[in-house]
Amino acid sequence: MTTGIIGAGLTGLTLGNLIEDCELLEKSNECGGLCRSLSEDGFTFDYSGSHIIFSRDKEVLNFLLGQLGTNVVRCRRNTKILYEGNYVKYPFENGLSELPLYDKLNCLTTFITASFIHRKSQSRAENFKEWLYTMFGRGIAERYLIPYNEKIWKYNIAAMSTSWVDGRVPRPPIWDVLKSALGIPTEGYKHQLNFYYPKAGGINALIRSMERKCSGKILKGFEVRSLSRENNKWIVSNGEERRKYDTIIATQPLFSLFCALKHAHMHIPAHVYDAVRRLKYNSLITVMLGLDVEHLNDLSWLYIPDSDCLPHRVAFPSNYSKEVAPPGKSSVIAEITYNSGDAIDAMMDKELIMRTIRDLHRRGIIEKDSVCFARVKRTNPAYVICDLDYERNMYQIRTFLNRAGIYTVGRFAEFRYLNMDACVRNAMDLAAKFNSVN
Incomplete structure (x- = not known):
């Protein structure tokens, strides 16, 4: 029984590692989804926000660390909150x-x-x-x-x-x-007191390892535009090519999945389609800074609740591993959430960089004159928002998908606020279910 897996991010690649007879369809020319890294001028940044590897689930943790082999470092969390100008644990x-x-x-x-x-x-x-x-x-x-x-x-x-x-x-x-x-x-939060990170390559090193183990199973540059059911087979098309599968697992955002179903003229009840449209999420901007400073501080990351400071969190990846920055330099990732169409969304990259540098400089986090590298990336969607209608909407959506026989797993396919380890756990559980049947 051939399984089609839509999406080759962390969740899709986990499935691809564990399900023998499957094919992964990835719309981008590179795998990874939210777990991708930018490597430029000797710096490596996780550009959908700073990632770390941790889990209470030993099986999941061992699976992830096993992918990295010796390319891993163990870190102890040293995280602060910037409260009224002072660092608080x-x-x-x-x-x-x-x-x-x-x-x-x-x-x-x-x-x-x-x-x-x-x-x-x-x-x-x-x-x-x-x-x-x-x-x-x-x-x-x-x-x-x-x-x-x-x-x-x-x-x-x-x-x-x-x-x-x-x-x-x-x-x-x-x-x-x-x-x-x-x-x-x-x-507090002892489950992440000690965490792991790739020694070289950023979080994308994890993706690269998982991708190698899916060799021959991944079709890149294949954006799923329609998904239909014909003669007990799932037909997946990018508008030019059709692929046939016995079963379908979707790991891409629900919005994309329902667009593909609608494009194929599958009947979607109005109340289900309305439920999908009512789902809430926000998006993320990362401002990635390289500094001409050998050792900036000893922090893992820093939370900033002040409303007049653009970033809500600042991570220091060169404190996880020195190999993500050139010798004599250090790195910073500033994370900024936004909603489509708001004032932050309207800001140009240059303005985002200047504002971030100014805000961090004023709070003594960096020296503005030390910045030697700056890039901006946008991730849309980034975080699931569970509003007061969330459970009602998701019940209608899950009921429809279950009846249609479409499996969903991963943060935006399940539309749940899942960390990396939870995505892997859910993929492992689904793969075990598939393997027990086949």
Whole structure:
């Protein structure tokens, strides 16, 4: 039974590694999807945002590390939050001792109060903003979590659901927060405290390895324009060539999938098509800077909740591996979310670079005169936004796809906020299901 896999990003390549009789159709001339890297003038940048490799799932972690072999380094996270001009340990609740006295006491007391109220009432938050207040208290929520999340999502967080927060925004133990306020070192988000990264080649080194193991299975430059069902076969066309498969797995965005179905005149009920159009997401700009500085700092990445600073996060990939920058230089990736048609989207690359350099210079993160390389990349879509209608819309979409016999896996095919390891896990589970049948 031949399986057609639409998309050769991380998810598609995982499937290609694990399913024997398959073919991958990739619209671009290179594989990788969101896991691609730019290599230029001795610098290597992950241009859909800084990627790292970590997972609680040992099978997934071993699979990813096995792809890299010896081309890997192990790093310990050193991440900060820029709060009122000072660096505070990440997560914020684990760095309370570094706050001014009043802020520290307010964060601690409101966290404890919220914890006891939640434990007693067991009430369920109606939206993401309310959830932040319920789980963390007013102090932590208003000083960091609310401004940062409003900035990264570019969406009203009171209109976002809580369906995506499990495992992504864990609630810290009261004891850890108390110790943090007293200056006793604690660590949060321990599953990413130690992470891995390719020694050379950026995250694209992972993709290249996976691609080699799919040799002969990948058809590049094949943009799926129509997808139809004929005589118990799936017919996939790019407008010039038709390919036939017994089964189809889609890893590309749902929007593209439904466009292909519509182009092939497959009947899509109006309520399903409306559900697809109602799905929300945002996009990402990365400003990649090379610096004529041998050692900029010791940070892994930095969160910036200030609304008057363009980037929400700044990563320092040359601190993961020295081989992603030329000798004597270092690198920075500034991440900026936007919505199509907004003021950020309208900014030209030159303006984005100048504004980013200015904002980082003013906050003492870089010296503007040290910049020796600058590039901009845009990723659209980048992040799934789970609004209050998300579950209802996805139920209608999943029901339709299940009845049609189309499998979907990956961040934008499932339309779920999945990290790399979750995409791999879901692909592994689906591949196991296919292999058990064949």
